[in-house]
Amino acid sequence: MTVTVKFFASLREQTGCDRVDITIEQSCSVKAIWKMSTSLTLDPHILVAINHAYRDQESDVCDGDEVAFFPPVTGG
Amino acid sequence: MTVTVKFFASLREQTGCDRVDITIEQSCSVKAIWKMSTSLTLDPHILVAINHAYRDQESDVCDGDEVAFFPPVTGG
């Protein structure tokens, strides 16, 4: 099962990565996906989106999902 | 002493008068000015301005004043 992981803004710079495809054995948590993608600590303020919709860090990730991590937003 | 009295909007139509100059013997109240200008009853909702500034119906009127009577405003 493949999951696409994306990092945005300061997280993209800190991880040095904007996108990575990772392979997982079975559905797992957002937190597990984070650990497989970077050695940084998952700060509780970091926002999570799965397939373009906000989810929390406790959510489950399935095959084919796009998981995005980003800092608090600052648009407008 | 001369006072200029003006009526606006529906009051102008009801009194049939937009402007009248009246002569008074001495300073008097807005209510007295009203009575000298029209036979209509002075409804408490009627607004009063003296020299282009809001005043209430109890105010005093002096020589040379412009006294205006008008209904509640409906601009904007």
Place this chain on the structure above:
Amino acid sequence: MIISLRTKSFNPWNEIQNAQTSMDFAGAFGATAVFVGTMRDFNEGDQVTEMDLEYYPGMTEKELQRLCFEVTQDSPVLEVLVVHRVGKIYPGDDIVLVCVWSAHRAAAFDSCRSIMEILKHRAPFWKKERLIDRHRWVEKNTSG
């Protein structure tokens, strides 16, 4: 503070741009809040074909100045523009424009809305509507 009464139709968006061009605080304002009131062709269930907006020459301008000053005097507002139509107005015509510039959005939003509310309750303007078969004075503004 720019306050203006107009006897002819005006384009609010051009008014804003013209005002902005002549301002010397480019780069200083981060927020512009605008309200435009437009004449509708229906009011209180009746079709309205025309409106006559009466005002009190001399007092109306002063009162607009006063209320804009009152609203913005303790607020970090950079500039205020108010344009108001008077005279014959037709459905689709813009009646009033209020535009407020400030560094941050709260002051712009707050002042723009406050100016509209106070204007509706205090500025000497009176609307007379022409319906299909008669005229009537508008007696009360809708609440905001």
Place this chain on the structure above:
Amino acid sequence: MIISLRTKSFNPWNEIQNAQTSMDFAGAFGATAVFVGTMRDFNEGDQVTEMDLEYYPGMTEKELQRLCFEVTQDSPVLEVLVVHRVGKIYPGDDIVLVCVWSAHRAAAFDSCRSIMEILKHRAPFWKKERLIDRHRWVEKNTSG
């Protein structure tokens, strides 16, 4: 609902006029409330010379749609227009436009402000400022 992301500078007042021309409810709207956010040349005490506005292609557009829908679904709003810049932005450039049309002013004012507040807290955009001697990510929006 008209939602649009732009990589080039836009004129908010022309955007409003263009949107209005293509609308089929002339005579039905009495209120237009607008907010425009503009890039300032100062932030948190520092001179800012340039800004890079990052977004999440695919999600940002959807999230804007969602939040505009959320704000207006139970409100008598006739139309909503949101335009947001992305990419390189310079002081004086407009960043965001929110315009709401309705019959009466309360719905237009309320929805316009709510859309701005929610947009600031939820729409996936990130600002990176270029100062005289360094870059920095904006960490928190000013409160509204």
